[in-house]
Amino acid sequence: MSRQVSNPDELLPGDLVRVIEPDGTVRQHDDFPFDIEDETLVDLYRQMLLTRAVDREAINLQRQGQLAVYPSCLGQEAAQVGAARALRNDDWVFPSYRELGFALARGIDPIRMMHVYRGTWLGDHDPHEHSFGHITIPIATQVLHATGFAMGTKLDGKDTVTVACCGDGATSEGDTHEAMTFAGVFEAPVVFFVQNNQYAISVPLERQTAAPTLAHKAIGYGMPGVRCDGNDVLATYAVMQSVVNRAREGGGPAMVEAVTYRREAHTTSDDPTRYRSDTEVEEAARHDPVDRLRLVLDQRDLRDDTVEREIADECAAATSKVRAAIYDADHDDPMEMFDHVMAGDTAFLDDQRAQLRAELAADAAGS
């Protein structure tokens, strides 16, 4: 795709892009060709399983009272791992709160993420280290940060691309609109990666928009909209590498709607039985993204016991590392709450610092 569209209709989404056939055959899509090594296929598989394992462990930890809350990405592993694979290390990602798979794929230590869900601190990694922003909770707000960031890298003449993650619900917020508006006007190298998991907590997609599809919104910002099967890791990869490369080459922003399904509760605090049926969820599970990729591996004979054992070991190691680090982890020094409020002089907080210090001392003396 090129930035200069002669016909605006080219900005409209075509049919859902899907490349893994029911039997595991990979059928390339004409508009989104891609190369992939066998090794990479196995690695995608590994990453998806690792995501799923850590995700499950997080749910368990929450059930044991170890996390404040946890928003599972079960079912969305292909979308996140596939999208991440399309990026270079120096590309940036601005996540929402449901991006464990994306974070792991970027090399972020899951312990850092879990400390945020535990409530140890509000954000617990250096975004510049892995070019990955903090978990962002106010819906859609990070989409503007991503756009501004992309405007910034463009001004710097860099060829990095920024990915703005958000959900289907987030597309209703004014901030998403303003972000896409800015991205279009400034031709910012940003890709809006919308994981349409069909729900915003209990609210189904049809309550968010009357648009034919979410990807139909893109034309309103002068950028192409593409829909891919978010349970098909290769389709997501294929589409993302196309629009990411286009952005990298100065082609401007794009929007990708990865169609998937949120198989778990919205978060561990949610009770989804109030608004959707078990049958619906079971039906969704039949489109499991890991199963889908497994078909490809099997067709190519890339999976044997050794591979499975290695991955299982890796998952077990990762989850037990997370568990060991998180379980009953003490909080940090409460005095830290005054330390990062501002970069400049914070002497004005000294009396409040003193107050807390005295309270802590009294506590210590009392106990």
Added chain:
Amino acid sequence: MSRQVSNPDELLPGDLVRVIEPDGTVRQHDDFPFDIEDETLVDLYRQMLLTRAVDREAINLQRQGQLAVYPSCLGQEAAQVGAARALRNDDWVFPSYRELGFALARGIDPIRMMHVYRGTWLGDHDPHEHSFGHITIPIATQVLHATGFAMGTKLDGKDTVTVACCGDGATSEGDTHEAMTFAGVFEAPVVFFVQNNQYAISVPLERQTAAPTLAHKAIGYGMPGVRCDGNDVLATYAVMQSVVNRAREGGGPAMVEAVTYRREAHTTSDDPTRYRSDTEVEEAARHDPVDRLRLVLDQRDLRDDTVEREIADECAAATSKVRAAIYDADHDDPMEMFDHVMAGDTAFLDDQRAQLRAELAADAAGS
């Protein structure tokens, strides 16, 4: 058009709708047929001239220090008068601040409008009297009120339609997006009437969006977008009556982009020579909407000296009435500022009331 669109592409705008030919022939557009009486043609002409006269008088009054500020609608008369003509008296309009033509067409006394620009009060008419909201200054915010209003009339089972007015710049605000989103989801009988006058103060359209046209935004909300020549009063009327009737019959919302040009400064405080050339403005003036309609009248022999004299007299009467009412008009009782803050008990303001009363008394004694 019907609500059930089999093909989403039907929501995309076609070519600009224009019905008045260069020679004054009216050529009906296949998709937007309309009937119009000769009498109505003359009446549209009268209203446009009246708008222009009062508009000009407002600028003069402002230059003489009689108004705080005034945002002229010169060049946009056809759009406003044509749109208004498509409505029933019980349909509602939520204006921005540049809607003098719309207001006059709805029967609002221009003196009421001018008192707002003078700064006598913040809003000076009863919206329920003419089904016309107050001048709204925070860009795009009224578009949400219109949508909510339309949701309300629909809940009531009424068949009134609500028109939400806004400018090209306003389409960038998050509120416009949220309004269109709600309108689509709730199938609200609201028509978004966007006067694309090419500028938001000094900022030209291409800085607001990279969309092929503003009307291309509509598909992202599942509603049809239509572009009409906003300098062609009949085209605007034709398009508006079509989408208004569709909404009235339960067909849901629509967006109309009326393409026009803001020939005056943004407001009387603005200096447009800083950002656009005289040639550009002169070129725009050659597409004058009044001249355009005059061609139609002349082709049909609907205009003679009597008609022109009657209209001129009416305009003169209207402007001198406005001038007489506004010029050096005293302000109202300052104590009124406490009266409308709340409907319930406002005894809590009594000490502030007393303070101002004492100050006023001291002033009176002093002078």
Added chain:
Amino acid sequence: MTVTLGQAINHALVDAMQEDERVLVFGEDVGRLGGVFRVTDGLQQKFGEERCFDTPLAESGIVGTAIGLAMAGWRPVPEMQFDGFTYPAFEQIVSHLAKLRNRSRGHLRMPITLRIPYGGGIGAVEHHSESPEAYWAHTAGLRVVTPSTPSDAYSMMREAIASDDPVVFLEPKRRYWMKEELELPVTTAPADQAVIRRHGDTATLIAYGPMVRTALDAADAAEAEGWSLEVVDLRSLAPLDIATITASAEKTGRIVVVHEASRTLGLGAEIAAIVQQEAFYSLEAPVLRVTGFDTPYPPAMLERYWLPGIDRILDAVQQSLTW
């Protein structure tokens, strides 16, 4: 019957919707789910999808359409899901909800009750524990109220919905599960009156919403010190019931204001400003403020160090007594 504060609000909504068919409830997840705190539980089943409905995820949209619905003669009760998510609606609240009646010279009314669960203490992640009340109380044209008991929650909600003014109804979310024995419907004092929850003469604690319970607990604990603390529950944050506040200040001469919100320009500032003026000669010590710190709300594991608790309150009383 035993009713929790959350249930009391639910009952108030049911009764209001039953009595007045113009009352509408809407917001994110208020319909099928019944709200993330179940405060709107059952409303959609009872009154149908037209009277209680889920909206798109857009707070400015929720408040902005509520304004339009009010103009069309409805009596909307929109919900903001959490305190921290009211901010996208700030412009609609401040520039229109608060101002439309005034702008229209009284032609329009804004009978809208904006429900906002607020405050901390529930171990939540960021943005779910904010105390934004000062933003609303500083904005002329809004009524801002917050109940501290189930019976008040019911009665004040009924009053808010019946009011022709916009009411920001702040629900102390950590007290949703607080229980009370009561018969419904119940009518308590008018919402714009502060109530003395406990009489005393050593010093006065002024609190509201979630901190009323904490203040009462502190007053209980203070008995051990031989202190008899008066506890004033403000109930209305805008306008303030200056008479009740001043009378208590004149009685005890010592005022400690307690709230979760950050100290700077929190409600405590306004109360201090009022009391030092209205009861200038009665004060034995300055008005003291026991509040959250002037930092962003901390992570869940640290919130108990940030939030005012009994000890911080008693320290302030002590400080006041020994001024």
Added chain:
Amino acid sequence: MTVTLGQAINHALVDAMQEDERVLVFGEDVGRLGGVFRVTDGLQQKFGEERCFDTPLAESGIVGTAIGLAMAGWRPVPEMQFDGFTYPAFEQIVSHLAKLRNRSRGHLRMPITLRIPYGGGIGAVEHHSESPEAYWAHTAGLRVVTPSTPSDAYSMMREAIASDDPVVFLEPKRRYWMKEELELPVTTAPADQAVIRRHGDTATLIAYGPMVRTALDAADAAEAEGWSLEVVDLRSLAPLDIATITASAEKTGRIVVVHEASRTLGLGAEIAAIVQQEAFYSLEAPVLRVTGFDTPYPPAMLERYWLPGIDRILDAVQQSLTW
């Protein structure tokens, strides 16, 4: 040279952009037009469309992209066209601009200067005369400053841009045309220090931004009564310079705070709360507040009745002296 306050800010922007090529200026109409008050006049010609540019009409977008640009290493100076149009950006300001550094444990910095022309007195239509400073000052994590003279405007703007913290820079729009003889560049006191603009011992007027000039005029007029008024210019509204305020309170024993914003929970509330505590035994009268009323800002023709003026200030001084 003679420099107006508006020109001083323009010079500060030019000099900052010259010295640091990471400084960006953007907003609605700041480019080609040079801003509706011409404060950014000439920047686009001088530094090109990449360093000074017009944005789409979307305030949340302006602040939100500024945050992203800051993360990418730029030093943004976005403009909100008017006080009343900052509200759509409220969420980005409160939930991110103010909190990102804290959220990130100090990994991120937010070197953003948010320029906002504010206040009334220019005969404008609705929403163009708001005084929203209390909203920002109540929000932990923001620095809020406002100059009252051209030299301060220059110096404080340079300091704000150089700061790694988010600074809400409130420009007293009715003083844009105020003149001063000065040599540029000029460095005045650090922005977080209040400055005594006039020494006196009868009573203290505490003001900031547009009201400093009014307070000085009132002090001049007060001489006729034989009163020697001290005038404190706060300059920084968050954090406040408590030491300077307290010292003046201890000296005169009588404090009158003056601001345009509505009284309830305006800056006067915080200052009263601080002074009555810090200078409890020095006060001869309560801290009094001279402010706009607790109503929406009135129409242009009535603004002079709403805004604090010399008479209202002197009445309050009189009241303080005879308490």
